[in-house]
Amino acid sequence: xxxKSVAELSxxxxxxxxxxxxxxxxxxDRIKAEDKLYxxxxxxxxxxxxxxxxxxxxxxxxxxxxxxxxxxxxxKDIFCTNGVATTAGSKMLANFVPPYDATVTANxxxxxxxxxxxxxxDEFAMGSSNESSFFGSVTNxxxxxxxxxxxxxxxxxxxxxxxxxxLVPAATATDTGGSIRQPAALCGITGLKPTYGRVSxxxxxxxxxxxxxxxxxxxxxxxxxxxxxVMAGFDPKDSTSVDRAVPDYTATxxxxxxxxxxxxxxxxxxxxxxPAMEQQVRNAVKEYEKxxxxxxxxxxxxxxxxxxxxxxxxxxxxxxxLSRFDGVRxxxxxxxxxxxxxxxxRTRAEGFGDEVKRRILVGTYALSAGYxxxxxxxxxxxxxxxxxxxxxxxxxxxxxxSPVSPSPAFVQGANTNDPVTMYLEDIxxxxxxxxxxxxxxxxxxFVDGLPVGLQIxxxxxxxxxLLNAAHQFQQVTDWHQKLPx
Amino acid sequence: xxxxxxxxxxxxxxxxxxxxxxxxxxTAFGAEPNTQASxxxxxxxxxxxxxxxxxxxxxxxFGLAVNAEIGRRSVFDRKNYFYPDLPKGYQTxxxxxxxxxxxxxxxxxxxxxxxxxxxHHAHLEEDAGKSLHEDFHGMTGIDLNRAGTPLxxxxxxxxxxxxxEAVAFAKKLHGLVSSLxxxxxxxxxxxxxxxxxxxxxxxGSNELGTRTxxxxxxxxxxxxxxxxxxxxxxxxxxxxGGRIIQETRLYNGERGxxxxxxxxxxxxDYRYFPCPDLLPVVIDDDxxxxxxxxxxxxxxxxxxxxxxxxGLNDYDARLLSDDARMAAFxxxxxxxxxxxxxxxNWVLGEFSARLNAExxxxxxxxxxxxxxxxxxxxxxxxxxxxxxxxxxxxxxWSGSGDNADAVIExxxxxxxxxxxxxxxxxxxxxxxxxxQVAQYQEExxxxxxxxxxxxxxxxxxxxxxxxxxxxxxxxxxxxxxxx
Numbered sequence: 001x002x003x004k005s006v007a008e009l010s011x012x013x014x015x016x017x018x019x020x021x022x023x024x025x026x027x028x029d030r031i032k033a034e035d036k037l038y039x040x041x042x043x044x045x046x047x048x049x050x051x052x053x054x055x056x057x058x059x060x061x062x063x064x065x066x067x068x069x070x071x072x073x074x075x076k077d078i079f080c081t082n083g084v085a086t087t088a089g090s091k092m093l094a095n096f097v098p099p100y101d102a103t104v105t106a107n108x109x110x111x112x113x114x115x116x117x118x119x120x121x122d123e124f125a126m127g128s129s130n131e132s133s134f135f136g137s138v139t140n141x142x143x144x145x146x147x148x149x150x151x152x153x154x155x156x157x158x159x160x161x162x163x164x165x166x167l168v169p170a171a172t173a174t175d176t177g178g179s180i181r182q183p184a185a186l187c188g189i190t191g192l193k194p195t196y197g198r199v200s201x202x203x204x205x206x207x208x209x210x211x212x213x214x215x216x217x218x219x220x221x222x223x224x225x226x227x228x229x230v231m232a233g234f235d236p237k238d239s240t241s242v243d244r245a246v247p248d249y250t251a252t253x254x255x256x257x258x259x260x261x262x263x264x265x266x267x268x269x270x271x272x273x274x275p276a277m278e279q280q281v282r283n284a285v286k287e288y289e290k291x292x293x294x295x296x297x298x299x300x301x302x303x304x305x306x307x308x309x310x311x312x313x314x315x316x317x318x319x320x321x322l323s324r325f326d327g328v329r330x331x332x333x334x335x336x337x338x339x340x341x342x343x344x345x346r347t348r349a350e351g352f353g354d355e356v357k358r359r360i361l362v363g364t365y366a367l368s369a370g371y372x373x374x375x376x377x378x379x380x381x382x383x384x385x386x387x388x389x390x391x392x393x394x395x396x397x398x399x400x401x402s403p404v405s406p407s408p409a410f411v412q413g414a415n416t417n418d419p420v421t422m423y424l425e426d427i428x429x430x431x432x433x434x435x436x437x438x439x440x441x442x443x444x445x446f447v448d449g450l451p452v453g454l455q456i457x458x459x460x461x462x463x464x465x466l467l468n469a470a471h472q473f474q475q476v477t478d479w480h481q482k483l484p485x
Numbered sequence: 486x487x488x489x490x491x492x493x494x495x496x497x498x499x500x501x502x503x504x505x506x507x508x509x510x511x512t513a514f515g516a517e518p519n520t521q522a523s524x525x526x527x528x529x530x531x532x533x534x535x536x537x538x539x540x541x542x543x544x545x546x547f548g549l550a551v552n553a554e555i556g557r558r559s560v561f562d563r564k565n566y567f568y569p570d571l572p573k574g575y576q577t578x579x580x581x582x583x584x585x586x587x588x589x590x591x592x593x594x595x596x597x598x599x600x601x602x603x604x605h606h607a608h609l610e611e612d613a614g615k616s617l618h619e620d621f622h623g624m625t626g627i628d629l630n631r632a633g634t635p636l637x638x639x640x641x642x643x644x645x646x647x648x649x650e651a652v653a654f655a656k657k658l659h660g661l662v663s664s665l666x667x668x669x670x671x672x673x674x675x676x677x678x679x680x681x682x683x684x685x686x687x688x689g690s691n692e693l694g695t696r697t698x699x700x701x702x703x704x705x706x707x708x709x710x711x712x713x714x715x716x717x718x719x720x721x722x723x724x725x726g727g728r729i730i731q732e733t734r735l736y737n738g739e740r741g742x743x744x745x746x747x748x749x750x751x752x753x754d755y756r757y758f759p760c761p762d763l764l765p766v767v768i769d770d771d772x773x774x775x776x777x778x779x780x781x782x783x784x785x786x787x788x789x790x791x792x793x794x795x796g797l798n799d800y801d802a803r804l805l806s807d808d809a810r811m812a813a814f815x816x817x818x819x820x821x822x823x824x825x826x827x828x829x830n831w832v833l834g835e836f837s838a839r840l841n842a843e844x845x846x847x848x849x850x851x852x853x854x855x856x857x858x859x860x861x862x863x864x865x866x867x868x869x870x871x872x873x874x875x876x877x878x879x880x881x882w883s884g885s886g887d888n889a890d891a892v893i894e895x896x897x898x899x900x901x902x903x904x905x906x907x908x909x910x911x912x913x914x915x916x917x918x919x920x921q922v923a924q925y926q927e928e929x930x931x932x933x934x935x936x937x938x939x940x941x942x943x944x945x946x947x948x949x950x951x952x953x954x955x956x957x958x959x960x961x962x963x964x965x966x967x968x
Contacts, residue, residue, distance in 0.1 A: 080531045093530065100524050102531055203531040210761035238533050239763055317761050320563050323574020324528040328627065340625075344567055367565070367756035376758060 001026055002166040003483075006071055006223040009169060013060060013070045020060070020070025024053035024114050027072045031116065031167045037144075040152075040162040042077045042135045043085050044117035052114045059112055067226055069112030074171040076159050077118035078125060079105050079214070080203040088205045089121040089133040089155075092325045092332045092351035102203025103235045104172060104214050111230045119171055120158030123353045124322065125179055125207040128425035130157030131416055132355040140187055140409045141165040141484035143450050150409040150450070153183030153425075159217045160187035164484060170218035170227055174204060176211045177310055178404070178429025181441035184217055185404035185453025188443045190470060190480055191217040192224045195461050196436035197242035199228075200235030206321040208314035209240070211433040219480050221442065221470035225249035228463060244461065252464045253471040258292030260469065263397030267303040268428050272406045280445035280452040281403045284473070288401070291472055298396060300389040305382045306431035307423060312366045312379035313434070318356075319363030325351060358419065383434045390435040390457075399469055400457040402428050404441045408450035428455060438463045442470045443479035451479070486724065487688035490716055491696075492651045493643035495680040496658060497636050498668050499612065500543045506611050506635035507534030507577065514674050518628035522614075526633045528572035533762050540635040541766060543667035544584045544609050545776040547637060550661055550783055551604050553588025557768050559609070561760040566753050569627050570614035578638075580757045583608035584768070585637070590661070591785070592653040593803055602654050603642040612636050643682065643693070648712035652705050655679055659705075660784045660807035670810070671846065672703050679708055683715045685723060694719075695729040699736050699743060711736035714743060787812055795825035804833055810847045814854045821858025824865040831861055835878055852881045860889040867954055873898035900954040904961070910948045911961045914941060925966050938962055 001009065001023060012018050028046055035041055049072070056070030080086045080098035082105070087093045101109065108115065122132040129151035130138040140152040141164045152161040156173035160183035163171055173180045175193035184191030192215050199214040206212060216227035229250065234243040262285065269278060285295055327333035327347030334350055337343035352360070366375035393400060405425055415422045432439045437460055444454035454473075458466040474480050505512055508525035525532040541559070548555045560582035563575040585607035591599050614632035616625050639658065645651045659677055663670035670676055684696035699715055702708045714736065719729055731749040736742075782790070788806040791797050797805070805815045815832045822828040836857060840850060860877050863869045869877060869889075877892045886892035893899050901907060915922055921940055928934050938959065945958050 078531075080529075086530070088530065096530065098524075098529060098531070100529070100532075201531075202533050205530040206762075208761075237535060239535050240533075240761075316758060320565055320573075320575050320756075320758070323565060323567065324530070324572060326567060326569075326574060328569050329527055329572065330529065340569065364756065367758055369754045369756075372756075372758070 002030055002169075004169065005220045006073075006169050006218060006226050007220070009071050010067045014065065020053040020056040020114060021050060023070065024049050024072050024116070027116055027168060034165060035162075035167060038139050038141060038161045038165055038167075039136050040120055040138050040158040040165065040167060041074070041117045042087055042089070042120050042158070045084055045115065048084070049114050049116050056112050056114060066111050068108070068230060070114060072114045072116050072168060073108070074116050074119050074159065074162060074168045075105060075108075076121055076156050076171065076173050078121060078174055078205045079172055080205070081105050081115070081118065084118065086118065086205070087135070088125070089123040089135060090352065090356070091134040093205075094134060094332065096331050098203070100203060103200035103237060104231050105203060107230050108172075113230070116168055119156075119162055122155035122157065122179075123356050124205065124318070125155040125174055125176055125212075126318070126355050126359055127154040128178065128182055128422055129410075129412070129415065130154040130183070131412060132353055134353060137412055139412070142186075142188060143409060145485060146449070148411045151186065151412055153186035153405070153409065155179040155183075156191075156217065157183045160184055160189055160191070163187070163189045163217055163219060166483075170216070170223050172214060172227070172231070173217045174212055174214050175433065176207050176213075176314060177433050178426035180215045180217060181404050181429050181439060181453065181455060182425060184441040185455075186409040186451065188451030188479070188482060188484075189217060189219050190221050190224055190440065190442050190474075191215065192228065192440045192463065192466065193432065193438060194228065194232065194463050195242075195438045196433075197240055198438070198461065198463065199231045200233070200238040200241045202235055202237040208317040209321060210317060211310075211314055213433070221440075221467050221474055222250065222253055224440070224470070225253060225467045228467070232463070247464050249464050249467050252468050255468050256292065257288065257469060257472050260288070260291075260293040260399065261397040262288055262293045262295045263298035263393055263400045264295060265300045265303065265393070265400055265402055266297050267300050268402035272424070272427055273403055274407060274447070276447045277403055277407060277452055280447060281401070281454055284442075284444035284454040284477075285401055287473060287476060288469070291476065296397065298393045298400065300386070300393060300431065302382065302385040302389050303431050306386055306434055307427060309379040309382040309386070310426075310430045310434060311362065311423060312375045313383065315359040315363030316366045316376050317363070319360045319367065322352075322356070322360055327351070355419070386431050387435045389431075390437050390459075394459040398459075398465065402455045402457070404428060404453035404455045408447050408452060432457055436460065438466055440466045440470050442473060443482070444477075445479055446482075451482075488685045488720060488723070489688050489690070490646050491643045491684045491686060491693060492645040492647075492712065493682040494639075494641045494645070494651060494654065495682070496639040496655070497612075497678040497680075498547075498639060498662050499676045500540050500635040500637060500667055501669050502537055502539045502543065502635055504537060505633035506537050506540045506609065508633055510633065512634050516630055518617075518626070518630060520630065522629035522632060526572065526629055528574075534577060534760075536763065536766060537635060540609060541584065541768070542772070542776050542779070543635075543665075544607065544637050545768065545773055546665050546667055546780055547607060547639075547662065548585035548588065549773070549777055549780060550665055551585070551588035551590055551607075553604060553607070554586035555768055555773055556582055556584045556586055558582055559584045559766040559768060561609075561763045562757045563760045565756045568613070568616075569625060570616045570629070570632065572614065572629060572632055576611060576613065577760055577763070578610035579608035582765070590654065590657055592650065592657050594653060595649065597799075600644075600650060602644045602650075605640045605642050607637045607639040610636050610638060643684075648709045648716070651681065651712055652709050655705055655708060656807055657784070660809065664781060664784055664787070664809035664812075666781065666809075670808070671848070673846070675703055678703050681708065681712060681715070683712060683719065684729070685716065685719050695731050697729065697731065698733045700733055700746065702736060704738070707736065707738040710738060710741060711743065714741065718743070784809075795819060795829065797826065797829055801829050801833060805829060808847065814847050814850075817854025818858040818861060821855050822861030822865065824861060827865055828858060828861045831857060835875065839882060851884060856881050856888060863889050863893060867900055867902050867956070869893050869898050870900050870955055873900065873951070897950070897952065899952060901949055901952045902954045902957055904957060907949070907953055907957050908961055910945060910953065911958065911965055914944050914948055915965060918944070922966065
């Protein structure tokens with residue numbers, strides 16, 4: 001059963017071939033047996049999951065089931081879960097049990113889905129390799145046969161690795177600069193970052209508020225559509241969420257792609273990209289041509305400025321967002337503080353990891369008197385230029401296609417002492433967050449036995465078009481079905 | 486040397502919304518610590534602010550009442566600093582795009598002139614919680630009930646030149662926000678808090694001197710004292726050839742002294758930037774017109790009406806109209822009191838003096854306008870003399886009686902106005918004082934005669950056990966002595 005998709009598992013449950021309790025038990029057993037290798041979960045909520053599964057079975061028996069009733073899945077440990085520890089991968093919140101649900105969490109609860117636990121992540125979603133988690137690195141299920149342990153990407157590396165290893169069929173994730181797409185690509189699964197404002201951020205622990213967006217991870221595009229059906233929508237608790245009708249994302253999966261206008265941003269096929277990676281991406285684009293799409297080269301002239309602008313804006317917002325972790329009300333507090341200043345400095349020095357501290361310092365600097373105009377304001381101007389690049393591009397084409405990451409999964413520890421190289425992991429994904437448009441990562445081949453992702457970028461609120469394009473691709477390719485080892 | 490005093494004010498006005506500016510928690514004062522603090526107010530991870538529309542409506546009403554431009558695109562910024570009663574580590578406030586732009590307020594001065602004080606702007610922001618340093622033995626208690634209470638911070642231009650003007654403005658503003666119903670006006674609970682910026686310059690100079698800011702004054706009296714104190718402090722320094730340091734000072738009203746809190750060099754870099762959790766709020770014409778319809782009678786309009794409707798003089802009309810609740814108390818008194826001018830005299834006289842003496846606001850008064858009005862009615866219809874009325878007032882205030890008639894009855898304060906009975910008493914008293922009667926009748930100066938009447942009043946009041954109507958006694962005396 002563990003190789004089946006959400007859509008398939010839902011049908012199995014509906015047919016009565018298996019109960020949710022049995023299914024839940026199977027996945028829990030797999031986590032118990034195999035996750036020692038991957039470390040993809042921070043918390044496994046076995047008892048709660050089995051109780052929820054029992055309830056789901058009763059609901060289904062009573063004829064009150066939705067597609068999700070009784071289907072196991074997991075939450076990235078950035079979504080607050082009422083009564084269950086929510087850590088954001090940080091020592092700062094290692095003991096934090098929220099008394100409330102994130103809106104995303106509540107939505108899955110209402111849909112009857114069975115949460116198996118909370119997946120590992122880079123601390124406060126800051127990282128591209130899942131090596132900054134207080135709860136240890138996550139290992140990518142791919143590439144183990146070579147004897148090296150590789151990163152799953154980040155920050156949603158736990159969710160991606162758990163899905164690739166068949167420990168869950170689907171998991172929530174978040175994407176601030178590529179944190180859904182890059183781990184999805186490195187782990188050979190399918191992930192979607194929706195339009196900014198499409199999914200509520202309430203209860204999703206903030207990294208950079210104007211960039212953070214909750215999204216989906218599963219093996220198939222269809223499962224991503226099923227997840228988005230649960231997650232998308234206006235939330236009165238999040239004033240940046242958008243009040244706009246939510247379509248049934250599964251309804252248009254089978255639309256033909258004939259006439260789809262595909263743009264290839266020339267800036268994303270640069271020398272940053274290895275020829276082997278580029279070949280995989282171009283092969284995927286050829287499949288789209290076979291499906292009836294037309295392809296042309298387009299330009300995102302300010303794309304090269306995206307990383308610089310992002311590493312001002314995201315740390316600036318983070319520096320304020322993370323001020324609440326002060327040891328006063330909840331979370332980690334240093335031992336025996338001597339006075340208020342000692343309480344603050346030691347709590348934060350001991351509670352945050354190096355990468356988080358680095359970004360708080362960068363952000364504090366960028367907002368400081370005398371630097372604000374040169375850094376923060378300039379970065380915001382660049383951001384508007386980047387948004388305009390996408391708006392212009394979508395006047396000519398329906399979707400953009402590009403690589404997701406410059407290289408496949410690298411070996412753990414390879415980039416830990418070189419933050420700038422690590423930041424370049426997101427060179428093809430970051431502009432999308434600055435613009436706020438939706439984008440997917442779809443499995444599109446292998447290089448040296450490691451998965452390669454194709455990025456499909458859409459216009460604002462065109463998630464349905466992206467899912468349709470990804471789904472049609474998955475009808476004629478089987479990259480998303482490949483198993484590690 | 487002669488000095489010009491230059492004063493600008495910053496006033497924090499707590500808005501009387503039912504819930505907080507960014508969460509659904511209650512704003513009621515006086516609850517058990519931290520019982521009105523939700524996950525949002527505690528800045529729990531992942532929680533987000535949702536703006537309270539009523540706070541915007543109140544701010545727009547304020548803007549309209551001070552003749553200001555309304556900011557059509559209102560932007561929130563984060564002001565970053567660490568303090569235990571600031572849960573998020575930043576205050577959500579407005580820096581460059583406040584909801585209320587430039588406006589003005591006209592104040593009345595004691596010499597009968599008026600002065601225009603310009604408002605620079607007013608912005609919306611959230612209040613912090615409270616740090617409680619007592620009762621925790623070397624530790625600090627944090628109460629977040631107040632955290633997130635909506636405030637408007639009103640910033641004036643440096644248009645005031647004396648403590649009198651500053652206090653007149655403060656009182657006018659207090660009356661304005663109370664009349665609008667956007668603030669409960671209770672200064673003892675911190676509903677209005679004043680920061681005073683003060684500088685001196687040589688008389689007639691066009692160049693402003695270095696200013697200091699005295700923070701968190703929460704009574705008009707402290708404000709007046711603090712200004713006088715700071716003006717004197719600065720004058721001493723300047724006249725000794727020193728220079729003023731730009732700093733924030735705290736005034737201790739009990740001790741009548743101030744101390745430096747922090748200098749400009751020690752000031753925080755607040756690293757303001759637009760709050761990414763809140764989109765700019767667009768205020769459209771409909772919203773503004775909706776707010777305009779909610780504007781009640783404002784103090785200046787009310788003052789004109791009091792003069793017209795009750796025949797009050799300008800001075801009394803202003804004193805009674807500035808504060809909405811004082812005005813309402815007066816109108817209730819007048820409606821029960823039959824004589825509006827007499828009602829005004831009692832409200833501004835005995836009643837206000839008592840409030841001041843006990844440091845109470847009109848809402849804290851132990852008597853109602855109706856109670857005072859009934860007493861005024863009894864004075865007006867001669868049932869009780871003014872000295873008797875003071876005894877009735879005392880009984881009402883202390884709670885030993887709850888309506889004027891009952892007190893008059895119980896204490897036997899009813900005036901005797903039966904002229905037959907009074908004439909008999911006058912005859913009797915005059916018969917017992919033949920020398921004084923003769924003296925009176927021999928006196929040629931009517932002024933001196935008038936004075937001499939007092940000599941008969943004492944024995945008359947005694948004879949009537951204090952219940953004779955003095956006015957009638959007087960009339961009868963003049964008639965009998967003259968005739």
